[in-house]
Amino acid sequence: MGFDVNQLYAEICGDDVFFAYAGNIVSEQINLILEEIEKKSVEVSTNIKVRKKIYNIMVESLQNLFHHLDDVPEGLSETLGKRYGMIVIKREGGDFRLTVGNFVSADKVKFLTEKIAKINSLSNDELKEMYKFILNYQKLSSKGGGGLGLIDIARKSDKKLEYRFYPYSDRYYFYRLDIFVSI
Amino acid sequence: MDTLSIEGTPKTPTVRFNGSKGIIEIKGRSIPENSIEFYKPLVEWLEAYAKESKPQTQVNIQLEYFNTSSSKCILDVFKKLEAIQKANQGVTINWFYDEDDEDMxxxxxxxESIIRIPFKMIEVVG
Incomplete structure (x- = not known):
């Protein structure tokens, strides 16, 4: 077995982590995570703009996890929990690095790759126009997501999004997204 | 017309829709997982209000955070207000944002660029 999610989590956390969570992503948990992030971000940044940005990005990332993460592959759910996701916020050079990870089925890899590549290819003004277009013309999905989450995250991020898919099995990948906020 | 009043929670805003005064207020955080459920009564109230709206409606929106799923529902609220204005009733929208909160x-x-009612942008200092 090549991919070990616990090892990846430990690697991502490394040093200088100020918030880390790995486990089930359910509604009550989201509330607790956001409360904790809000509390801890006061300790690591005096800049309210930075704190708001981090909070906003985490709100959206947790919503994305809540609505879109796939159940963990069979055999892992007993140890990880069925709705497993990870969130790590750490300092890295002049940035806060916000990492979000979850299992996705293999058929989503192409869609996500293309979506992020498209978002990364756009300027801030183009992202703004795309956001407004989707806001105005696309209906909400039954899950309540509007396809706006990633675009909103990219608008608030101070660098291009980084992402990676770690192969777990034929049917599953572990999807990792990194977002940066300047300190 | 009944007043619609909803107390705020850590995930949903305080709502005060006063039909007899023509004052509509949404204040706080709007980050629920299911925003459609939360905003449904607001949109329905506005549909009813449109039939007997005051000559002047004042709208005060003061949000600290909102998620993208709320953003569509908030647009639905504005679209209802736009319809009231199209029926030749006055609608003023005050958009409050915290000091230096450029994202908000x-x-x-x-x-403002999507709906055809000018917003008054009000920075809340302190």
Whole structure:
């Protein structure tokens, strides 16, 4: 077995982590995570703009996890929990690095790759126009997501999004997204 | 017309829709997982209000945070207000944002460019 999610989590956390969570992503948990992030971000940044940005990005990332993460592959759910996701916020050079990870089925890899590549290819003004277009013309999905989450995250991020898919099995990948906020 | 009053929670805003005064207020955080459920009564109230709206409706929106799923529902609220204005009733929209919160100011400008009612942008200092 090549991919070990616990090892990846430990690697991502490394040093200088100020918030880390790995486990089930359910509604009550989201509330607790956001409360904790809000509390801890006061300790690591005096800049309210930075704190708001981090909070906003985490709100959206947790919503994305809540609505879109796939159940963990069979055999892992007993140890990880069925709705497993990870969130790590750490300092890295002049940035806060916000990492979000979850299992996705293999058929989503192409869609996500293309979506992020498209978002990364756009300027801030183009992202703004795309956001407004989707806001105005696309209906909400039954899950309540509007396809706006990633675009909103990219608008608030101070660098291009980084992402990676770690192969777990034929049917599953572990999807990792990194977002940066300047300190 | 009944007043619609909803107390705020850590995930949903305080709502005060006063039909007899023509004052509509949404204040706080709007980050529920299911925003459609939360905003449904607001949109329905506005549909009813449109039939007997005051000559002047004042709208005060003061959001600290909102998620993208709320953003569509908030646009639905604005679209109902736009319809009231189209029926030749006055609608004033005050968009409050915290000092230096450029993202929230920009969010207001995004809405303003979609609906055809000018927003008054008000920075809340302190």
């Amino acid at each position: 100011l920009e969010a207001g400008q995004d809405y």
